[in-house]
Amino acid sequence: MSRFDPRRAGMALVAPAMAFVVAVALSSVVLVVAGHAPMTAFRSMFDFGVQPDNVVNIVNKASGYYLSALAVAIGFRMNLFNIGVDGQYRLAAMCAAVIGAAVALPGPLHILLIVVVAVIVGAIWAGIAGYLKVYRGVSEVISTIMLNYIGTALAAWMLTPAVFATLENNIVKTPDLPESGWFPGFATSGGEVYGFVVVSALVGVGYWFLLGRTRFGFDLRATGMSEPAAVASGVDVKKMVVASMLLSGGVAGLVGLPILLGASHSYGQDFPAGIGFTGIAIALLGRNHPIGIAFASVLWGFLDVSNQILDLEGIPKEIVTIMQGTIVLAVVVAYEVVRRWRVNSEQRRVAAQLGGPQAPAAPGPATTAGVA
Amino acid sequence: MTESESTPHAAVRLQGITKRFPGVVANHDIDLTVVSGTVHALCGENGAGKSTLMKILYGMQKPDEGTIEVEGRQVAFHSPSDAIAVGIGMVHQHFKLADNFTVLENVILGSEPGSAFGLDLDAARRRILEISDRYGLDVDPDPVVAELGVGDRQRVEILKALYRGARILILDEPTAVLVPQEVDELFAALNELKAEGLTVVFISHKLDEVRKIADAITVIRRGTTVATVDPREVTTRQLAELMVGSELPSPQTTSSTVTDRPVLTVENLTVTDADGRALIDDVSFTIHAGEVLGIAGVEGNGQAELVDAIMGIRASTGRVLLESDDISNESTRHRREAGVAFIPEDRIRQGLLLEAPLWENRVLGHQTTEPNSKGGLIDRRHARADTQRIVADYDVRTPSIDVTASALSGGNQQKLIVGREMSGQPRLLLAAHPTRGVDVGAQAAIWDHLRHARAQGLAVLLISADLDELIGLSDSLRVILRGRLVAQADPATVTPEDLGSAMTGAGARAEGAA
Numbered sequence: 001m002s003r004f005d006p007r008r009a010g011m012a013l014v015a016p017a018m019a020f021v022v023a024v025a026l027s028s029v030v031l032v033v034a035g036h037a038p039m040t041a042f043r044s045m046f047d048f049g050v051q052p053d054n055v056v057n058i059v060n061k062a063s064g065y066y067l068s069a070l071a072v073a074i075g076f077r078m079n080l081f082n083i084g085v086d087g088q089y090r091l092a093a094m095c096a097a098v099i100g101a102a103v104a105l106p107g108p109l110h111i112l113l114i115v116v117v118a119v120i121v122g123a124i125w126a127g128i129a130g131y132l133k134v135y136r137g138v139s140e141v142i143s144t145i146m147l148n149y150i151g152t153a154l155a156a157w158m159l160t161p162a163v164f165a166t167l168e169n170n171i172v173k174t175p176d177l178p179e180s181g182w183f184p185g186f187a188t189s190g191g192e193v194y195g196f197v198v199v200s201a202l203v204g205v206g207y208w209f210l211l212g213r214t215r216f217g218f219d220l221r222a223t224g225m226s227e228p229a230a231v232a233s234g235v236d237v238k239k240m241v242v243a244s245m246l247l248s249g250g251v252a253g254l255v256g257l258p259i260l261l262g263a264s265h266s267y268g269q270d271f272p273a274g275i276g277f278t279g280i281a282i283a284l285l286g287r288n289h290p291i292g293i294a295f296a297s298v299l300w301g302f303l304d305v306s307n308q309i310l311d312l313e314g315i316p317k318e319i320v321t322i323m324q325g326t327i328v329l330a331v332v333v334a335y336e337v338v339r340r341w342r343v344n345s346e347q348r349r350v351a352a353q354l355g356g357p358q359a360p361a362a363p364g365p366a367t368t369a370g371v372a
Numbered sequence: 373m374t375e376s377e378s379t380p381h382a383a384v385r386l387q388g389i390t391k392r393f394p395g396v397v398a399n400h401d402i403d404l405t406v407v408s409g410t411v412h413a414l415c416g417e418n419g420a421g422k423s424t425l426m427k428i429l430y431g432m433q434k435p436d437e438g439t440i441e442v443e444g445r446q447v448a449f450h451s452p453s454d455a456i457a458v459g460i461g462m463v464h465q466h467f468k469l470a471d472n473f474t475v476l477e478n479v480i481l482g483s484e485p486g487s488a489f490g491l492d493l494d495a496a497r498r499r500i501l502e503i504s505d506r507y508g509l510d511v512d513p514d515p516v517v518a519e520l521g522v523g524d525r526q527r528v529e530i531l532k533a534l535y536r537g538a539r540i541l542i543l544d545e546p547t548a549v550l551v552p553q554e555v556d557e558l559f560a561a562l563n564e565l566k567a568e569g570l571t572v573v574f575i576s577h578k579l580d581e582v583r584k585i586a587d588a589i590t591v592i593r594r595g596t597t598v599a600t601v602d603p604r605e606v607t608t609r610q611l612a613e614l615m616v617g618s619e620l621p622s623p624q625t626t627s628s629t630v631t632d633r634p635v636l637t638v639e640n641l642t643v644t645d646a647d648g649r650a651l652i653d654d655v656s657f658t659i660h661a662g663e664v665l666g667i668a669g670v671e672g673n674g675q676a677e678l679v680d681a682i683m684g685i686r687a688s689t690g691r692v693l694l695e696s697d698d699i700s701n702e703s704t705r706h707r708r709e710a711g712v713a714f715i716p717e718d719r720i721r722q723g724l725l726l727e728a729p730l731w732e733n734r735v736l737g738h739q740t741t742e743p744n745s746k747g748g749l750i751d752r753r754h755a756r757a758d759t760q761r762i763v764a765d766y767d768v769r770t771p772s773i774d775v776t777a778s779a780l781s782g783g784n785q786q787k788l789i790v791g792r793e794m795s796g797q798p799r800l801l802l803a804a805h806p807t808r809g810v811d812v813g814a815q816a817a818i819w820d821h822l823r824h825a826r827a828q829g830l831a832v833l834l835i836s837a838d839l840d841e842l843i844g845l846s847d848s849l850r851v852i853l854r855g856r857l858v859a860q861a862d863p864a865t866v867t868p869e870d871l872g873s874a875m876t877g878a879g880a881r882a883e884g885a886a
Contacts, residue, residue: 213752215745222736225725231685232714232722233737234705343778350779353771 015338016285016292019331020299027323036315044313045320049306052190059193062301063200063258064272066294068279070207071122071252073288075140077211078224078244082126084144085252086276087151092122093256094155094174097267098164100260101175110180115199115257122253123246125151130245134238140245148276159269173268183261194262203251204290220244252276281328287335300324381444383408383540383571384429389438391424398424399595402438406540406588411562411572413582413603416592416615422575425592426542429573430462431455442540461533465545467525469517476500476513479532503534508564523554527561540571547581548671559585577615579608580872591615608869629662630847634695635831636682636800641690643677643855651677652688653855659800661829664822666846666863668839668871674855675835676717679802682833683707683714694800709740711799715789715806717835719782723789726778730770733777734759734792741796762791767817783810790818794825801825804835819845839868851875 028038048054068085075082082088096118105113129147132138159165165172185192211217223230223240231237255275256267264271282300286293307320382405389402399421406412416422427433429440431449440447442458449455452462469478476493479500485492497513504511509527517525526546533541543562547555562572562585576582582589583603590600591614599614636659643652652674659665669675681688684704692700699707708714714737716722724733735744735755743754759773766787770780777785790806806822807815822845826832836842842849843863851859851874859874 213749215739215748215750218732218735218739218745218750221728222725222739225727226721228721229723229725229736231704232683232716233739234703234708235739236703236705343776346775346779350771350775 011338011342012287012289012292015334016287016296016331018334018338019285019327022330022334023323023326026326027319030322031315031319034316034319041310041313041315041319044309045306048309049302052188054190054305056188056190056193057305058298058301059197060258060262060301061304062294062297063194063197064255064275065278065282065297065300066200067203067251067258068255068275069282069286069293069297070203070279070290071248071255072276072279072283073286073293074207074211074220074244074248074251076224076283076288078220078240079227080241080244080248081141082129082144082245082248082252083141083280084126084129084147084151084276085248085255085279086274087144087148088122088125088249088252089118089255089276090155090271090273091125091151092118092253093260093271094158094267095121096253096257097174097177097260098158100177100181101266104178105180107180110178111183111261114177114181114261115254118253118257119250120253122255123250126245126249126252127242130242133245134241140241155267159267165268171268171270173266175266177261177265181261182265183257185262192262194258196258196262199254200258203254204294207251208290216243255279281324284328285331381408382406382441383443384573385441386425386429387439387441389425389428389435389440391428391433391435399428399435402592402595402597404590404597404600406571406573408443408571409566409569410587411566411574411585413574413576413586413589414592415577415579415582415589415611420592420615421595422592423544424595426462426544426573426575429455430460430542456536456538459537459539460542461530461536461538461540462542463526463529463533463544463546465548467529469525469528471518472516474514474516475511475520475528478517478528479513479535483536499535500531503531507534507561507568509561521554523550523557526550526554526558530561530565538570540573541565542573542575544575545577546574547576547578555581579611579615580869583608583611628847629827629829631661631663631829633661633829634658634693635661635663636833637691637693638682639691639693641678641681641688641692643674643681643686643688651855652681654690655855655857656690657850657857659831659833661799661831662826663847664826664832664834664845666834666836666842666849667852667857668836668842668849668861668875669852670875671837673852675804675852677855678852679714679717679804679833679835682802683712705740708737711797713793713796713798713801715793715801715803717804719785719789724777724785727776729776730763730768730773730780730788731756731759733788734762734773737792738796758795762788762795766791766821767814783814786810787814787818790821794821797828798825798830801830801832802835803832805837806834807836807838807841839871843868843871 024042031038031041049058068089071085071088072082096114099117100110100114103110103113125147126144129140129143132143133140157163159172159174161167161172164174166175183195185195211221219230219235219240222233223235223237227237256271259272260267278300282293282296285299286296303320303324307317310317310319384404384406386402386404389399391399402425404414404425414422414425424433428435431452431454434449440449442460447454447458470481473481476497480491480496485496500511500513503509509531511524511527511531517528520528530541546558550558562574565572574582574586586603588600589603589606589611591598591611593615601611601614638658639656641652641655642650644650655678657665667675667678677686680686682692684699684702684707690700691698694707694710694712697710699710702710720726725736735750738744739750743751743758745751756773762768763770763773768780768787768791769784777788780788786806786808787810793801803822807818810818822832834842834845843866846863849861849863849866849871850857851861851871853875861871861874
């Protein structure tokens with residue numbers, strides 16, 4: 001996020017490209033072993049994926065993925081692992097659906113209320129993990145996973161007809177939002193694109209601005225790069241942990257809204273689950289960068305949508321799951337390889353530009369120095 | 373076991389060893405011959421290349437050029453296990469022991485006796501006791517390591533190396549962590565080892581100790597061996613000159629600029645560890661505007677804790693006043709904003725964001741003040757401009773302010789930190805080893821900056837292991853020992869030798885036991 005450096009940008013692209021190539025290669029091997037022609041499979045996926053209605057579908061899916069990955073990335077930038085985005089967005093969507101259906105307000109206000117409720121619920125659910133980490137020393141990895149289960153159970157309980165749900169045609173769901181709470185979409189030849197896509201993009205811009213340009217973002221990134229250095233620089237790490245968990249949870253609260261406000265208008269048993277975990281993979285692939293995450297979200301959406309054609313071709317669509325898994329694995333390895341290579345090449349470049357050997361860089365352990 | 377012979381032969385012979393790291397030559401043309409059955413000391417300043425050389429000898433790193441001979445046979449190590457196989461053992465400065473294992477378990481860890489399905493602990497115990505007896509190490513195999521003192525742990529490390537068949541022992545800064553009595557015990561053990569025909573390579577920069585124990589001393593300066601001398605024929609002063617070279621710049625401050633306006637007042641400051649043991653014990657002192665207060669002490673006697681407590685990084689009791697403001701309960705950020713600057717002892721850990729560009733490292737620690745930020749936003753333009761100023765004024769050698777801090781050499785990293793901390797006209801500077809690892813020219817420049825700021829009324833708390841630097845820069849001196857300020861000294865009259873003995877407690881007992 002510093003000023004544009006073509007060399008650095010080029011290297012940033014090397015890793016995901018490498019990972020994608022490795023994933024395609026490995027999936028091809030699996031396809032060949034299973035007796036299918038890889039090129040045919042990939043071509044039919046591509047042809048299917050670029051049909052207008054599928055493009056709309058991909059963009060709509062990507063908008064949720066994008067928010068989920070941003071929520072995860074906020075934690076990642078600070079070395080916090082918010083594994084609980086899944087529980088956070090489902091609980092948030094549930095509460096937002098219930099409250100949104102219970103009130104009647106003029107259009108924009110109604111939507112605003114639903115959004116605020118979702119953000120607050122997501123933030124509270126993640127904030128519990130932040131609080132536990134700071135004041136009880138509980139690893140946020142453990143607590144957010146646990147909170148996923150509790151959140152799921154809580155949402156399931158709320159989704160019983162005795163509590164907030166209704167039973168219509170054998171489907172359990174919350175009452176529908178009044179139309180004033182629907183987020184207007186964009187009509188295209190392939191169907192309606194969620195209007196919430198715009199909100200997702202704005203959150204991405206906000207993420208970039210907050211982390212790259214503000215003092216809070218600097219403190220957050222400093223804490224992620226080196227906690228002792230951040231502490232010595234005056235960062236209150238406890239406050240930062242709570243603040244960034246609240247922020248991460250708040251963004252997580254938005255994850256279910258593209259669907260809730262744009263399509264389902266209610267929270268039911270078929271409300272999509274697992275987007276929080278997908279977000280982890282996408283944040284890794286997109287390198288916690290708002291633009292990288294955008295590309296990764298679209299790629300994920302494309303893979304999710306286009307795999308549906310494979311069954312028709314007689315190819316098991318699980319091949320795509322293999323591909324997604326390989327991408328994540330390969331990207332983690334590739335980033336580390338590229339990172340090491342970059343550090344070395346930069347040291348060499350600096351040394352070369354300064355001419356001749358320098359004094360040894362002694363990242364020394366604290367030993368006693370010379371008594372002369 | 374090699375017996376000493378009438379004609380001494382080399383246990384280790386290194387010839388023309390050169391090791392390059394990206395952008396850095398850590399060792400070049402090292403020649404070293406260690407006679408079998410002797411204690412051979414390797415002296416040099418921090419960053420002179422001692423550690424790299426020992427890593428090469430222990431197989432942790434491969435030299436780019438040069439040969440290694442062990443007992444007359446040329447060897448090439450790919451890993452420490454190759455070195456162990458030819459009889460080389462290493463005792464690291466930071467012990468590599470599992471605290472919750474017993475001594476016995478630690479010793480056999482990695483070379484467990486018996487079959488794959490059962491440990492033969494009795495055999496191991498017998499061997500440990502036998503080695504302990506033979507070399508007078510006095511090691512009990514049964515206690516858990518966590519219960520042992522530092523000196524005991526060190527002997528366990530030595531025994532561990534001997535258990536693996538070491539005939540050549542490398543000891544890396546073995547006395548850095550020991551109190552004087554423990555040093556005597558260690559030296560007794562080393563003499564025992566020597567008498568049994570073992571060879572010891574002893575890395576240290578404590579010249580008095582080196583002269584006491586070593587049979588030969590090799591001095592390393594700037595990555596190469598400059599001389600091998602007989603300890604009986606050289607003085608400590610001569611050794612020091614060999615170590616730093618003759619162009620030794622003087623850190624003398626010319627005239628006193630001390631005023632009577634207190635800037636930092638510390639009253640009854642106490643820092644305890646998790647077990648309630650005092651790391652800083654009831655410390656009080658005052659630093660006035662224009663005054664440099666030097667703290668002398670063997671590292672690990674509470675210097676880091678003292679600085680951390682004044683910065684507000686570590687919890688403490690007692691009072692800390694900046695001029696007349698009680699800042700005892702203020703946050704680190706508040707203290708920094710109030711004008712406390714901090715050059716940390718461990719720049720990699722506390723002073724830098726290695727993966728961030730230089731200009732972001734300029735912002736670090738000064739996030740809330742101009743020119744780095746304005747109204748909650750980072751002011752990139754002014755922060756970058758000010759980084760350029762520091763790079764120019766402090767001679768930070770870098771092609772640009774956009775390279776990451778990790779690309780710079782240690783000395784240049786340090787110059788950036790010093791420049792950063794001297795920015796914004798601080799009232800108080802806490803400087804821990806401000807010139808550690810920088811080259812001689814940069815050292816003189818940093819001293820100039822410190823002197824200049826002192827003349828402008830800066831109060832400085834200076835912690836340094838370089839006694840000449842301490843004596844030369846300080847207006848007054850205190851000695852810290854086990855968390856207490858045990859002695860005072862006047863830098864105008866004190867010698868490094870006096871200070872050295874006070875640091876170990878020898879001279880302090882009479883003066884400051886109260």
